[in-house]
Amino acid sequence: EVQLVESGGGLVQPGGSLRLSCAASGFTFRSFWMSWVRQAPGKGPEWVANIKQDGSEKYYEDSVKGRFIISRDNAKNSLYLQMNSLRVEDTAVYYCAKVVTGRYNDYWGQGTLVAVSS
């Protein structure tokens, strides 16, 4: 059974940093692209970042470029999102998601809440 479990969310002040983690199991993690997708309260999903199987390619949503870094450790079956210079508008539930056919998200975690507020 595929499982994705996020952790690391919490309350942080504007300008602060957080590192999200996602522990993957039930599939061959190193064989798949992975994503972070977020959802602000009452809003639709917003794609944040994708990373290739070996970490050699990374793509970001425009508003997080230069502030967020996606990474992975295939030996630990783990995905990460380092979030710096956080803004109030980054407040959202952050989901880790597996990518299928290189394009779509077929499995999602339960999400971790990031709240940016003073």
Place this chain on the structure above:
Amino acid sequence: DIQMTQSPSSVSASVGDRVTITCRASQGISRWLAWYQQKPGKAPKVLIYDASSLQSGVPSRFSGSGSGTDFTLTISSLQPEDFASYYCQQANSYPLTFGGGTKVEIK
């Protein structure tokens, strides 16, 4: 960036009704489109990918069509468990973008 526009933003329907949701891309995306269903407090679930391919385990009452800029999700006979929000997402180019969503409500 490619903008995805969904309509309607909400629809009221009864069990057994046929429901159609449309999604328009601001530029051609071939067939690189997915449809997701989301229930309150839960993560999105992929229903359709590549515009018309049914994800494994998804009931056959869900179908997708379209290519280029115009796409449709159809629920042929609405069931109680289908009351939820639905989102399209383009996967043609980065940044990947979602539509604004359609809430299917009980009439």
